[in-house]
Amino acid sequence: MARFRVNGKEHQLDIEPDMPLLWALRDELGLSGTKFGCGVAACGACTVQVNGNPVRSCVTPVSAVEGSDITTIEGLAVNASLTPVQQAWIDHQVPQCGYCQSGMIMAVSALLASNPSPSDAEIDGAISNVCRCGTYPRIRQAIRSLRASA
Amino acid sequence: MKMNRRRFILGSTLVGGGLLIGYAASRPSKHRVANRDAGERPYLTTWLRIAPDNTVTVLVPHSEMGQGILTSLPMMAADELDADWNLVRVEQAPATDLFANGVLIKGFAESMGVSIPGVLDGLASAATMKVAEIMNMQITGGSSSVRFTGEHGMRVAGAAAREMLLKAASARLGVPESELSTSLSFVHHRASGRSLTYGELASDAARFEPSSEPILKTPEQFTLMGRSIPRVDIPAKVDGSAQYGIDAHLPGMLYAAVKTSPVFGNRLQSVGNTEAVLQRRGIKRIVELDDAVAVVADNYWRAQQALALLDIRFEETTNDSVNSRSIYAQYDTALQDELNEDVIEGDAPGFLASASDIVEATYRVPYLAHAAMEPMNCTVHFHDGRCDVWTGTQDNLGIRGRVAKVAGLDENSVTLHASYLGGGFGRRLPTGTNTIDQATQIASHFDVPVKTLWSREEDMQQDYYRPAVTSKFRAAFDNTGKLMAWENHYIGKNEPAEAAHTPYSIPHKHIAYALSDTHVPFGAWRSVAHSQHTFFLESFVDELAHRSGQNPYQFRLNMLADKPRHAAVLRAAAQKANWERNLPAGHAQGIALQESFGSIVAQVAEVSIRPDGSVQVHRVTCAVDCGRAINPDTVASQVESGVIFGLTAAMYGEITIDKGRVVQRNFPDYDMIRLRDTPQIDIVNVESGEALGGLGEPATPPIAAAVANAVYILTGQRVRELPLKNYRFTAAPVESAV
Numbered sequence: 001m002a003r004f005r006v007n008g009k010e011h012q013l014d015i016e017p018d019m020p021l022l023w024a025l026r027d028e029l030g031l032s033g034t035k036f037g038c039g040v041a042a043c044g045a046c047t048v049q050v051n052g053n054p055v056r057s058c059v060t061p062v063s064a065v066e067g068s069d070i071t072t073i074e075g076l077a078v079n080a081s082l083t084p085v086q087q088a089w090i091d092h093q094v095p096q097c098g099y100c101q102s103g104m105i106m107a108v109s110a111l112l113a114s115n116p117s118p119s120d121a122e123i124d125g126a127i128s129n130v131c132r133c134g135t136y137p138r139i140r141q142a143i144r145s146l147r148a149s150a
Numbered sequence: 151m152k153m154n155r156r157r158f159i160l161g162s163t164l165v166g167g168g169l170l171i172g173y174a175a176s177r178p179s180k181h182r183v184a185n186r187d188a189g190e191r192p193y194l195t196t197w198l199r200i201a202p203d204n205t206v207t208v209l210v211p212h213s214e215m216g217q218g219i220l221t222s223l224p225m226m227a228a229d230e231l232d233a234d235w236n237l238v239r240v241e242q243a244p245a246t247d248l249f250a251n252g253v254l255i256k257g258f259a260e261s262m263g264v265s266i267p268g269v270l271d272g273l274a275s276a277a278t279m280k281v282a283e284i285m286n287m288q289i290t291g292g293s294s295s296v297r298f299t300g301e302h303g304m305r306v307a308g309a310a311a312r313e314m315l316l317k318a319a320s321a322r323l324g325v326p327e328s329e330l331s332t333s334l335s336f337v338h339h340r341a342s343g344r345s346l347t348y349g350e351l352a353s354d355a356a357r358f359e360p361s362s363e364p365i366l367k368t369p370e371q372f373t374l375m376g377r378s379i380p381r382v383d384i385p386a387k388v389d390g391s392a393q394y395g396i397d398a399h400l401p402g403m404l405y406a407a408v409k410t411s412p413v414f415g416n417r418l419q420s421v422g423n424t425e426a427v428l429q430r431r432g433i434k435r436i437v438e439l440d441d442a443v444a445v446v447a448d449n450y451w452r453a454q455q456a457l458a459l460l461d462i463r464f465e466e467t468t469n470d471s472v473n474s475r476s477i478y479a480q481y482d483t484a485l486q487d488e489l490n491e492d493v494i495e496g497d498a499p500g501f502l503a504s505a506s507d508i509v510e511a512t513y514r515v516p517y518l519a520h521a522a523m524e525p526m527n528c529t530v531h532f533h534d535g536r537c538d539v540w541t542g543t544q545d546n547l548g549i550r551g552r553v554a555k556v557a558g559l560d561e562n563s564v565t566l567h568a569s570y571l572g573g574g575f576g577r578r579l580p581t582g583t584n585t586i587d588q589a590t591q592i593a594s595h596f597d598v599p600v601k602t603l604w605s606r607e608e609d610m611q612q613d614y615y616r617p618a619v620t621s622k623f624r625a626a627f628d629n630t631g632k633l634m635a636w637e638n639h640y641i642g643k644n645e646p647a648e649a650a651h652t653p654y655s656i657p658h659k660h661i662a663y664a665l666s667d668t669h670v671p672f673g674a675w676r677s678v679a680h681s682q683h684t685f686f687l688e689s690f691v692d693e694l695a696h697r698s699g700q701n702p703y704q705f706r707l708n709m710l711a712d713k714p715r716h717a718a719v720l721r722a723a724a725q726k727a728n729w730e731r732n733l734p735a736g737h738a739q740g741i742a743l744q745e746s747f748g749s750i751v752a753q754v755a756e757v758s759i760r761p762d763g764s765v766q767v768h769r770v771t772c773a774v775d776c777g778r779a780i781n782p783d784t785v786a787s788q789v790e791s792g793v794i795f796g797l798t799a800a801m802y803g804e805i806t807i808d809k810g811r812v813v814q815r816n817f818p819d820y821d822m823i824r825l826r827d828t829p830q831i832d833i834v835n836v837e838s839g840e841a842l843g844g845l846g847e848p849a850t851p852p853i854a855a856a857v858a859n860a861v862y863i864l865t866g867q868r869v870r871e872l873p874l875k876n877y878r879f880t881a882a883p884v885e886s887a888v
Binding site: 015016019020023026027028030031032033034035036037038039040042043045072073074076077082086089090093094095096097098099100101102105123124125127128129130131132133134135136137138139140 | 217
């Protein structure tokens with residue numbers, strides 16, 4: 001039995017301990033905002049936060065998140081009020097196809113929570129997610145606009 | 151070209167107290183819509199619906215894959231209608247034949263005989279498609295939606311609806327139409343101060359015949375077109391609620407993982423260890439297909455795990471011995487044979503035969519995969535003699551037809567549930583339906599929905615690829631340094647037909663090609679044949695500039711005397727990039743130009759060589775003439791996207807074939823540009839006011855040559871094969887050109 005909280009809600013799932021968190025979220029819990037991109041932690045489309053840390057859920061077995069607090073893209077906005085990162089994504093018209101953006105937003109949110117004013121080099125180092133549409137120039141602008149000193 | 155607007159037979163009708171207007175798919179005996187309840191064939195493609203509550207709904211018959219079509223097309227209709235954008239709703243048009251592109255094309259062809267956008271024309275003439283089949287297409291591709299459906303459909307429908315509303319207001323208020331004006335979903339009569347909303351007038355308006363030749367606005371009258379309107383699809387893409395094909399989540403659904411023959415087309419021979427696999431938790435069935443095997447389970451991961459435990463064998467064929475080297479050798483042989491003429495002007499062979507100094511070069515590019523972020527998938531549910539389909543596709547109608555064909559059902563027994571696309575780039579065109587075919591066959595064994603989902607490895611190894619291409623050049627100058635003869639012999643002929651044509655004025659041209667098919671499946675890849683030819687053309691032109699001791703920018707400009715739009719775009723890029731002035735030490739610029747899909751793009755790349763010998767692109771300046779920008783911010787984002795897509799291919803893109811199969815498996819060995827590699831991108835919009843050009847693709851072709859041309863200046867090494875990751879450069883700057 002796997003136990004963890006997703007977006008504040010307690011879940012108990014009768015699933016294999018080695019099932020990746022991604023598939024538990026998508027196929028067992030029906031939370032489809034977290035995306036499957038590569039299955040080998042190379043693209044970041046599946047990024048969620050585990051106890052506030054960015055984690056690539058496609059290679060994270062549920063046994064590794066036992067008892068943890070998991071936040072997915074669906075859990076960011078509280079009472080339909082967007083987070084500053086989500087709002088910046090709209091203000092800068094970042095998404096194109098949008099498929100990678102859940103993971104992108106989760107990774108950026110975690111970065112800014114731990115480092116509210118990252119340098120460009122720190123941004124480049126921390127955000128290695130793939131966006132095939134190439135929305136990177138706008139992602140960079142959006143993150144810069146969110147810096148604490150901005 | 152003088153624009154003739156008489157392209158569509160517009161129809162209208164009254165539904166629920168509101169006005170519906172759109173293209174009539176067949177010439178009706180009277181203009182009222184057929185009675186659907188009476189079983190008559192409805193003929194009206196509704197693009198616009200004006201409801202009594204004064205909302206305007208625009209139905210968009212194209213797929214949203216990030217290019218902003220759900221916003222740009224409604225803007226065009228709403229602008230002509232003078233609608234209040236805040237009252238405009240957008241809906242995805244259903245996948246029914248009422249919304250087929252073919253209807254539009256037929257209207258074009260019958261009334262005008264004007265050119266049809268390349269992607270549609272190409273598909274219609276391709277060996278696999280008959281012209282009749284184009285009638286059942288709902289294509290999003292060829293950078294065609296805005297300049298085709300928008301310019302000739304949405305705007306006309308909006309303007310016609312506005313004229314009907316004015317007629318209705320005139321009758322209601324008892325004043326001549328000439329005293330009425332429209333704005334923000336109101337008709338105003340200034341003299342009396344009276345106003346009526348469109349919603350109040352909709353039912354009256356539906357009684358008038360829509361004009362097929364409504365008067366369209368001139369650009370200075372636009373209220374929405376030309377403004378950066380926020381995209382309607384973005385809010386759902388920041389909170390996880392946007393639904394892609396892969397997100398179909400249905401009661402009792404099952405999941406299929408598939409392994410297809412890694413050598414394209416080889417048949418399945420045997421499947422072993424099935425009994426043990428079937429005993430695993432959640433496994434429902436093993437489905438054998440002609441060239442693949444699928445495991446169906448109650449969870450995708452369980453299906454994937456089980457698939458890996460099967461002992462799967464495929465038959466061998468002669469294709470098992472094909473590799474990238476043998477393909478290039480095959481190309482070289484083909485180029486020795488008789489060639490097919492593309493462009494013959496003057497006498498290039500004659501000039502070259504007598505020339506003393508001939509410049510020769512051979513260029514190559516490898517196969518490329520699309521690698522859309524959303525791996526290929528399709529959910530199919532057979533029930534009650536019908537079938538429901540969930541998938542993201544660039545041709546909803548075509549895929550509906552494909553599923554019907556594979557399932558042996560009538561098309562009207564198949565319902566396609568459209569969704570957002572997690573990337574298209576040509577991969578989700580109906581020319582590549584292997585996932586759809588598999589999903590349909592697999593689901594036919596069940597009465598619950600089955601989601602067939604490919605792993606990234608399957609997605610990369612079972613793609614329809616941008617072909618590997620070889621292109622050989624010879625050229626010669628006269629004794630004043632003027633380029634006189636241009637010979638280009640290349641492999642393959644794909645859309646657009648003009649991809650190998652250079653815009654430069656050269657007296658003698660001999661452009662010809664050899665067809666040399668391989669077993670590697672072909673697919674349209676963003677910008678299609680331009681993706682390789684612009685690299686070849688603009689690199690070789692650059693070689694010629696340096697060979698003749700001329701500045702690469704000035705050399706090009708000198709040959710564009712009769713192409714003022716091209717010259718203006720090239721100049722704009724060079725000016726904005728501050729061409730070859732004040733560059734940091736160790737940086738160099740390269741330039742490239744091409745017209746594609748009706749838009750002209752010039753790019754300047756500023757590049758340096760890293761200590762490890764790899765290439766770093768610092769800044770890309772991109773000048774674009776797309777005629778006129780409908781949504782300037784969308785233009786910018788499409789240009790940024792096109793540059794980065796092309797840059798990924800130039801830096802990393804390489805699918806190699808070994809033992810008949812694709813070597814690369816996933817992003818670690820088919821890498822992508824990421825944030826840290828992303829250059830600054832500066833865009834100059836050169837608005838010529840000419841006919842609208844496309845935007846989804848034109849920014850992709852020039853970037854590879856622009857970067858490679860800068861690399862030459864830094865290193866003296868001419869890059870004649872991509873990708874750049876295969877080189878370790880050492881900085882050895884060439885003597886700066888004049």
